[in-house]
Amino acid sequence: MVAAPSFLIADDHPMVRDALASALGQAFHGAEIVMASTLAQVQAALEREPETDALLLDLDMPGMDGLTGVALLRSEHPIVPIIVVSAAREAAVVRRAYEFGASAYIDKSAPLEEIVGTVGAVLDGEIFAPPEAEPADSFAQRAARLTPQQWRVLAFMVQGDQNKQIAHKLGVGEATVKAHVTVILRKLGVRSRTQAVIEARSLAIPVAEPVRP
Amino acid sequence: MVAAPSFLIADDHPMVRDALASALGQAFHGAEIVMASTLAQVQAALEREPETDALLLDLDMPGMDGLTGVALLRSEHPIVPIIVVSAAREAAVVRRAYEFGASAYIDKSAPLEEIVGTVGAVLDGEIFAPPEAEPADSFAQRAARLTPQQWRVLAFMVQGDQNKQIAHKLGVGEATVKAHVTVILRKLGVRSRTQAVIEARSLAIPVAEPVRP
DNA sequence: GCCACAATCAGACCAAAGTCGAAGGCCTGA
DNA sequence: TCAGGCCTTCGACTTTGGTCTGATTGTGGC
Structure with missing residues (x-):
């Protein structure tokens, strides 16, 4: 303690x-x-x-x-x-x-x-480990290999930002963002930005179930 | 009080x-x-x-x-x-x-x-009436104006398909799909395919429309 | 018959997305 | 200290996405 x-x-x-x-x-x-x-x-x-x-x-x-x-x-x-x-x-x-x-x-x-x-x-140093390791090739596992900067880029992608906007928010060039996106897509095993966003979003918390009248 | x-x-x-x-x-x-x-x-x-x-x-x-x-x-x-x-x-x-x-x-x-x-x-007895009845411009409302074929295209977009793939699955030309996408984006009030997918998925749009024979 | 609209497509065009190669910085182990 | 790996950055290039103009066809309503 x-x-x-x-x-x-x-x-x-x-x-x-x-x-x-x-x-x-x-x-x-x-x-x-x-x-x-x-x-x-x-x-x-x-x-x-x-x-x-x-x-x-x-x-x-x-x-x-x-x-x-x-x-x-x-x-x-x-x-x-x-x-x-x-x-x-x-x-x-x-x-x-x-x-x-x-x-x-x-x-x-x-x-x-x-x-x-x-x-x-x-x-006290205890890690509440999950009961069991998950089956091999989950999206989460693939995603875990992203670098910090790549995570930042992905976070903006998930919000619907374009490369130019992301570049501005991160203070780098658009070419750099594009390069990151390319690596992100490869690491996630998808072929387009849209697919990456779809998969990443599936990790998000389902919010606020609509109210039934 | x-x-x-x-x-x-x-x-x-x-x-x-x-x-x-x-x-x-x-x-x-x-x-x-x-x-x-x-x-x-x-x-x-x-x-x-x-x-x-x-x-x-x-x-x-x-x-x-x-x-x-x-x-x-x-x-x-x-x-x-x-x-x-x-x-x-x-x-x-x-x-x-x-x-x-x-x-x-x-x-x-x-x-x-x-x-x-x-x-x-x-x-003190005050009833907090809602500030104003808002003009009700929900995404769902905007989405409701899509035509059947536009819904199908959107359903494939939400799955991460590209225009070419959608065209093939629907049995139409890519130019047609592009035209539909343009209209969809305008009707939904978004500026990119990715944003459309993000919003549509937040509504849990039912996918898998049977493909036209 | 006329009108509105859904659906189809072409061609040109610009913007955005994605790929490839390469450079510099940083850390690590031989 | 130097080699090798990784992260970050970027420019040049190709592909896809998206808009615009304009056109043809079919459908349903008034």
Whole structure:
């Protein structure tokens, strides 16, 4: 157990954020707690404080696009333990979260004591491994070989951005983005940008089921 | 404003529940706060305490089935003000919530001060009417104007097919497919094939139209 | 018969996507 | 220290995507 752990709590719901913060603050005295409500803020916070002991990450957050964001953060900061916090308890999502390098998975519906316990276990170095390794050639596995910059490019592709826009947002030339896209397509085993987006999107969390009248 | 108001907080997430409870407890001193995590518990609590000043109701809760639960509670207890709390900020959901008799709608992403302010306003008897009936320009509505053949083309686009492949599968020329794509993009209000696919997939468009003989 | 529209296609044209080869930086192990 | 690998960057080139003009055919409604 770390003496005075530092947490980064990422959730766009102030309620959830505050609840987690106060729970962790009580359970881990002297803990340093940083908040974030967008993927960009998470990246900035990790840039300032790469030694963060645990990142509590909500999946349904602006810019995250489901598990794509997890993989992105993972490739940028391989050391920081990521604890995925989500309301989607579907087995597929949970399994994929682990495939992408998450250290633990917490259901938002869980009681706070359980959440605190899981966080403590992660601080102690425990990795909540998934029950079993998945069958060989999953998309997630192929995707896991992407470099940080390639993940960033893919994240923008998934949002529907064009190469020119991505180049501008990343501050590089369009030719560079194109080169990244080529490698991404090869690594994912698809033949077009559209197919890559389709597959990557299938990793995202299914949101907000439509209401029946 | 009621001197010592009584609240019923209904949410299946302990975190959200506690956060709401502590926020309301601080803002309204002496408030009586009851919790519930299922629709059945909400009904039981209202049976015991029909004079509750405000019901904060989460939509994604066991037994709720979306907004039908709101209507049910409304018919059972026409007096109790219902404040719908949800993460789904879609205009259609909000509008329907008011149609079903909700007194206010709170987004889970809103800051706690705003939530407290809204609750206070409801206690004062205010009904938060929806800001305006929005012009209803949903993607689904735009998509509804597609012709049968355009739907087929879109279905193949969503699967990641290229124009040439689509042309072959439909038994028409590539120029024809391109023409259809152009119209589809315009009707959907997007600027690229990829964006169209992203939006279409978010609606879970039924694929696999039988190919014309 | 006339009109509106769906569906088909061609040819030209520009923009976006994707491929290939290559260069420089960085780290690592021999 | 040097070789080799990997990441990132980019320019030149080819392919695909998408628009526009314009045209032909068939269908259903008024």
